[in-house]
Amino acid sequence: MSLRLSTVILPYLRWHEGGRAAWQRAEQLGFHTAFTYDHLSWRTFRDGPWFGAVPTLTAAAAATDRLRLGTLVTSPNFRHPVTLAKELISLDDISNGRITLGIGAGGNGFDATTLLKSGQEPWTSRERADRFGEFVPLLDRLLTEDSVSYDGDFYSAHEARNIPGCVQRPRLPFAVAATGPRGMKLAARHGQAWVTTGDPKLYETGTPEQSVQAIHGQVEKLAAACAAVGRDVSELDKILLTGFTPDRGRPLESLDAFVDFAGRHAELGFTDIVIHWPIPDSDFAADEKVFERIAMEAPAQLA
Numbered sequence: 001m002s003l004r005l006s007t008v009i010l011p012y013l014r015w016h017e018g019g020r021a022a023w024q025r026a027e028q029l030g031f032h033t034a035f036t037y038d039h040l041s042w043r044t045f046r047d048g049p050w051f052g053a054v055p056t057l058t059a060a061a062a063a064t065d066r067l068r069l070g071t072l073v074t075s076p077n078f079r080h081p082v083t084l085a086k087e088l089i090s091l092d093d094i095s096n097g098r099i100t101l102g103i104g105a106g107g108n109g110f111d112a113t114t115l116l117k118s119g120q121e122p123w124t125s126r127e128r129a130d131r132f133g134e135f136v137p138l139l140d141r142l143l144t145e146d147s148v149s150y151d152g153d154f155y156s157a158h159e160a161r162n163i164p165g166c167v168q169r170p171r172l173p174f175a176v177a178a179t180g181p182r183g184m185k186l187a188a189r190h191g192q193a194w195v196t197t198g199d200p201k202l203y204e205t206g207t208p209e210q211s212v213q214a215i216h217g218q219v220e221k222l223a224a225a226c227a228a229v230g231r232d233v234s235e236l237d238k239i240l241l242t243g244f245t246p247d248r249g250r251p252l253e254s255l256d257a258f259v260d261f262a263g264r265h266a267e268l269g270f271t272d273i274v275i276h277w278p279i280p281d282s283d284f285a286a287d288e289k290v291f292e293r294i295a296m297e298a299p300a301q302l303a
Helices: 019-028 053-063 081-094 125-144 181-190 208-228 255-266 288-301
Strands: 004-008 033-036 068-074 099-103 147-151 156-161 174-177 193-196 237-241 272-276
Touching: 004 288, 019 033, 019 053, 033 053, 033 099, 033 272, 053 068, 053 081, 068 174, 081 099, 081 125, 081 156, 099 125, 125 147, 125 156, 125 174, 125 181, 174 181, 181 208, 193 208, 208 237, 208 255, 255 272, 255 288
Parallel strands: 004 033, 004 272, 033 068, 068 099, 099 174, 174 193, 193 237, 237 272
Antiparallel strands: 147 156
């Protein structure tokens, strides 16, 4: 299968002041999927405009025809499976079956603290993993069953109705972001795709070669997790969200640089490479002409 190229459009632009145009341009450029971040705010964008993922994707669904759309990623930090399922079923219907749910355990950013009471501590990484382990299977049920009742350690549902279900059957696909053993198991059991950003420990001081080796190790762990549940790892798409490896923005400096970067990861079994839509004066700054050339020409070179 040819390597697919997708993009992430951060939701910081007003819809009528560049937001809609970006999603429509992503479709024109031939990207397979355009994702957006599902955060309450994010890093250096905290004190500037930032819009909600689900309304943004709803608008993008109405403004495009072929482009797949999705979150990269949604987390339990501020989402509940019952309400999220209702929004996803609606979004899948509006888009006529073009939605992918990128989903992860969440991190320590603003999403983890915005809803806390005064003096309350954010969840530890173990607590986030515990919640994620309950969140994903429940969301799976909510998206595939007409009525769900559930009473867990963290979440509950009493006769939650989700009729008529997703346009995509049996439900919209999950792209599970995971690097640890518990997350890998969830990807193996419930995912149609697996997502990684690489090894965060290598971002500051690692080399691209070390990053490739670390990611190779992650792919092997995913294969082992799939084998443990009797699943062929080839059934899962493998998605690399770029911008967080030691390469940083260098793959977007030229078409050749990108093809070399993407090719090295395709050899590891990746099916999808995701690049950030250029944002001036940010970590995702890039030459728009080079970015568009990569979008239009790189997939053929990586076929």
